[in-house]
Amino acid sequence: MKKLENPFTVKKPDDMEPSFVAQYFVDTHTDFKKLAESNNSFLNGPRGTGKSMLLRSMEMTVASERNQSQGIEELDYLGIHVPLRREDFGITEIVTLINTSGTAIGEHLLCMCISYHLVRNLIELSEKLDQQKVDGFIKEFSELFEACGGVIDSELVSSGSVENKLHNLQVVCEKSNSNIRQYAKRILFSDVMPSYTGALCGLRDFLLPLIREMKFIGYFPKKPIYLMLDDADNLPRCMQRVINSWISMRLYPNICLKVSTQLGYATYLTLDNRRIESPHDFTSIDVGSVYTNSSDRYSKRVQQIVQRRLELSGIIAAPQEFFPEDESQKRRLEEIKEEIRSEYENGERDSLRKGSSRVTDEVTRYAVPRLMRELHKSKSSHTFSYAGYSSLVNLSSGIIRWFLEPAAQMFDEVYASSQGEVPRSILPRVQNEVIYRWSKEFSEELVIPEVSDIQNNFVSKDESSLHQIYDYRLLQKLHNLITALGIFFRNRLLDENASEQRAFSVVVRQKVSAELQEVLSLGIRLGYLQRTDNSAKELNEARRPRYILARRLGPAFKLDISGYAAHLSVTAEQLEIAIKSPEQFVKSRTRAIQDSSESHDQYELDLASEG
Amino acid sequence: MMTTVLSTSRLLDRYRSRRISILTRSSFEERWVKCINSLSSLNISTFTVFCSEVKSLETLKTFEDLDHRLLAIMSEITLPAGGNAEAYGIIRGAVERAFEVGVDGTVLIDVSSFKRDELLIVLSILGEIHPSYRKINCELLYLEASEMSDDWLSRNTLNVRTVLGYSGDPRQSKKTCVVVMVGHELIRAKDIIDAYEPSKVMIGKGIKAESINPELYSRNEQFYRELKSYYGSSCEEFEFSLLDPIKVKNTLKSLCGNSQYNYVVAPLNNKISCIGAGLFALENQDIQIGYSDVLEYNRKSYSVPGSNVHILSVNEILWVDQKGGVVATPSEEAPSLELEI
Known part of the structure; x- marks a missing residue:
């Protein structure tokens, strides 16, 4: 029997054919309308939020497949997806070479990488292209490359089919970068510095004229070209400055740079030490906050994605059926909801409690906390089940990969024990085990290094970006902060007298210090926190930042991750305590509640923004 | 491939008649000292120890266990972190100096406590070393760990x-x-x-x-x-x-x-x-x-040194397949090579 492929395996967008992407993947670009505008953009978000898939789906070959009734000339822009891979740019010798010999080599590597993917798109569209005009493009490529010091075998680019000639151009791009790697290696092993005699192509002398020539090829409208540079964190700092210099040139609307990062982009300085700024030079799109601010939109996307993946695998089941809830827990919750309902109706509950005026609202807010307290009293908190489709969506915290990865593990476990039978659902027990493990791993990844190691290990900021964390003392503080919030929210949940028992975020009053801001930013970058801006209460009050604990941490701290949750209003000073001592933070907050020195409005229910 | 495994107590016999150059890497792991100490009474031409820029307390402690004869002739070379070009240059210089022991000598590199990237750099340097050096016997020593931390490394x-x-x-x-x-x-x-x-x-x-x-x-x-x-x-x-x-x-x-x-x-x-x-x-x-x-x-409990040293001949594993490769012949007084646990 043929082995069934796991429907939830995370696939690399670069590996997929355009027709596959167009047909089977859920179009999310309407969630990010700013990205389609004719300007430069940074698309930022933690790993797994679907940035690469989004950029790939914007590529002109995919758009052309999706809108088969329209020609390429009817596309709004021509997107070229350029993955910036670790193995291509994370090479120690290359970084050393660029740092010592100047950024011309780095710029050349980028130009060759972009050119390779530009030609790739032409190859995929070659049947629709005018042969003569493609020959003109190839001739221009050769002339520009040779003008930049390169050598091309004219035989390779003058004979054979259009597709063949274009393939040979790709080989030129690859070989050119390979030559630079060889050169970087030879420097290492030689006593005398050998001269580099290969091509050195730059934006102005190679890429821009090449792109202009590409636009003259038949069927290509006079539309903007979007160069989508994916995962720019994989570039060393010196090459990020090259991109920043390109951005500063403001080549839009003809050429727009769309740069994705995993929040590890090291610098916004150009090669001549100017700083590029938003919104003048680029717009900044935070993928995380788009979905954090609109949980409905995210839920719909996940539903579409999961449904489609199940269909592709031949599994006829709605996502809710495939990931069922724990029935016994569901029954107990219904009983509790009835109890709350009848308490309300009998006037046993304080109906004047602020923020709660409807029975449904009371039931929603207090049912799960009551169940959790019940389990806590019977010392069986660990039996609380996070199984169920909605729960898995909530746990994924707006990061689609955080749904797919545990789902893939669950599927593997069930399929492995099914003797080849196609799973029709994942048992709640299996879901729960995987979720607890996955949550625990995430919380344990945040380990605190010993102080002496921090002092002994020095990572220079002059070295490559490549997702480095420069100051590990911040890790310790972040660990403290997450622990403080997790424990405090758990205590809140167990307090039956608390007005808002379910809190999952903090809104920060007062200006935060630079250090605290670094800790919070690191938390966002590593996925432990998400940030959104809270609505101003008063007309003249600025929007205050709200930091939401990743729901993925919910099982590790035994929190209620479902639906609506309140946020806790804290001062920057209180958070400064949290980053130094979680115990002190929890004690002081608890004391404040007991002393009734904390007003009810420090807990506000945010109906619109938590999913 | 002929691999020799000897207990540390037998190492002395193997190299007794030879002049040797030793390269090693200091570490918080005790095994770097254990292997080298067993060679301390030999005819040592050079003894080079690569060190980190900042030594941890645990590493400093291991130096206290180093045989006084080795301490007296030790040459410490600091390696920068990050396996960069500077580190490469330093390692290369030290390796080439070790080969000045000459064709009658033996270069021993104790790889037990090298960081993996440094070890690979040593290997690439050996792979590029001048053909005239390949007539010299060069061996890599690796002391097993009998235990590794069951917590984290x-x-x-x-x-x-x-x-x-x-x-x-x-x-x-x-x-x-x-x-x-x-x-x-x-x-x-x-x-x-x-x-x-x-x-x-x-x-x-x-x-x-x-x-x-x-x-x-x-x-x-x-x-x-x-x-x-x-x-x-x-x-x-x-x-x-x-x-x-x-x-x-x-x-x-x-x-x-x-x-x-x-x-x-x-x-x-x-x-x-x-x-x-x-x-x-x-x-x-x-x-x-x-x-x-x-x-x-995990410097406090990374590993416990074992007793067996694996000896790998660079002449056999690296040079023999390369152009100009020569298998160096050990001197006649050397003990026969056999597997001994």
């Missing part, structure tokens, strides 16, 4: 990069395949795989029969299974030798033959298998070796 990945000299030849037209040789560092392995975001993952574990003891194998197996669980049923599995670098090279050669992929190999098990990965990459220049710098090692 390292944590907090600083960054993921290539090892200097092993950049490979990645092509845009190819997809990425990461080949991980799992040891006892699960998170480090995961961080390397996640950094590359490969299209394909191959996860390998050490051969059970070659493991030093069942506990070590069991832990390796556990980490191997956990790592596999992250990447699902689609990742490929393999086993590799823990004792024979040539076998490791051949295993990797059989795995990494699909021209559709750029292969990134991450050796995370013992130094012998790391050497095997290095040999493979030196022979196949399109292979990249990935490495992660970590912030913290």
Whole structure:
């Protein structure tokens, strides 16, 4: 029997054919309308939020497949997806070479990488292209490359089919970068510095004229070209400055740079030490906050994605059926909801409690906390089940990969024990085990290094970006902060007298210090926190930042991750305590509640923004 | 390949009649001292110790156990962190000086406590060394660990990069395949795989029969299974030798033959298998070796030194296949080579 492929395996967008992407993947670009505008953009978000898939789906070959009734000339822009891979740019010798010999080599590597993917798109569209005009493009490529010091075998680019000639151009791009790697290696092993005699192509002398020539090829409208540079964190700092210099040139609307990062982009300085700024030079799109601010939109996307993946695998089941809830827990919750309902109706509950005026609202807010307290009293908190489709969506915290990865593990476990039978659902027990493990791993990844190691290990900021964390003392503080919030929210949940028992975020009053801001930013970058801006209460009050604990941490701290949750209003000073001592933070907050020195409005229910 | 395994007490007999140059790497691990101390009464031409820029308390303590005769002739060389060009230049200079021991001498490199990237740099330097030096007998010594910490070995990945000299030849037209040789560092392995975001993952574990003891194998197996669980049923599995670098090279050669992929190999098990990965990459220049710098090692309980030293002849494992390679003949007084546990 043929082995069934796991429907939830995370696939690399670069590996997929355009027709596959167009047909089977859920179009999310309407969630990010700013990205389609004719300007430069940074698309930022933690790993797994679907940035690469989004950029790939914007590529002109995919758009052309999706809108088969329209020609390429009817596309709004021509997107070229350029993955910036670790193995291509994370090479120690290359970084050393660029740092010592100047950024011309780095710029050349980028130009060759972009050119390779530009030609790739032409190859995929070659049947629709005018042969003569493609020959003109190839001739221009050769002339520009040779003008930049390169050598091309004219035989390779003058004979054979259009597709063949274009393939040979790709080989030129690859070989050119390979030559630079060889050169970087030879420097290492030689006593005398050998001269580099290969091509050195730059934006102005190679890429821009090449792109202009590409636009003259038949069927290509006079539309903007979007160069989508994916995962720019994989570039060393010196090459990020090259991109920043390109951005500063403001080549839009003809050429727009769309740069994705995993929040590890090291610098916004150009090669001549100017700083590029938003919104003048680029717009900044935070993928995380788009979905954090609109949980409905995210839920719909996940539903579409999961449904489609199940269909592709031949599994006829709605996502809710495939990931069922724990029935016994569901029954107990219904009983509790009835109890709350009848308490309300009998006037046993304080109906004047602020923020709660409807029975449904009371039931929603207090049912799960009551169940959790019940389990806590019977010392069986660990039996609380996070199984169920909605729960898995909530746990994924707006990061689609955080749904797919545990789902893939669950599927593997069930399929492995099914003797080849196609799973029709994942048992709640299996879901729960995987979720607890996955949550625990995430919380344990945040380990605190010993102080002496921090002092002994020095990572220079002059070295490559490549997702480095420069100051590990911040890790310790972040660990403290997450622990403080997790424990405090758990205590809140167990307090039956608390007005808002379910809190999952903090809104920060007062200006935060630079250090605290670094800790919070690191938390966002590593996925432990998400940030959104809270609505101003008063007309003249600025929007205050709200930091939401990743729901993925919910099982590790035994929190209620479902639906609506309140946020806790804290001062920057209180958070400064949290980053130094979680115990002190929890004690002081608890004391404040007991002393009734904390007003009810420090807990506000945010109906619109938590999913 | 002929591998010799001797107890530390027998090392003296092996090298008694020779003039030797020793290169080693200081560490918080005691085993760097244990192996070298057993050679302290020999005719030592040079004794070079590579050190980190800042020595931890545990490392300083190991120096207290170093034989006074070695302390007296020790030459310490500081290596910068990060396996960069500066580190390369320093290691190269020290290796070339060691070979000044001459054709009647022996160069011994105790690799037990080298960081893996430094070890690979040493290997690449040996691979490029002047042909005239290849007439000199050169051996790598590796002292087993009888135990490894059952808690953790390292944590907090600083960054993921290539090892200097092993950049490979990645092509845009190819997809990425990461080949991980799992040891006892699960998170480090995961961080390397996640950094590359490969299209394909191959996860390998050490051969059970070659493991030093069942506990070590069991832990390796556990980490191997956990790592596999992250990447699902689609990742490929393999086993590799823990004792024979040539076998490791051949295993990797059989795995990494699909021209559709750029292969990134991450050796995370013992130094012998790391050497095997290095040999493979030196022979196949399109292979990249990935490495992660970590912030913290479990210095207090990383390992317990064993008693057996594995001796690998560079002449046999590296030079004999290269142009101008010569198998150096040990002097007649040397004891016969045999496996002795």
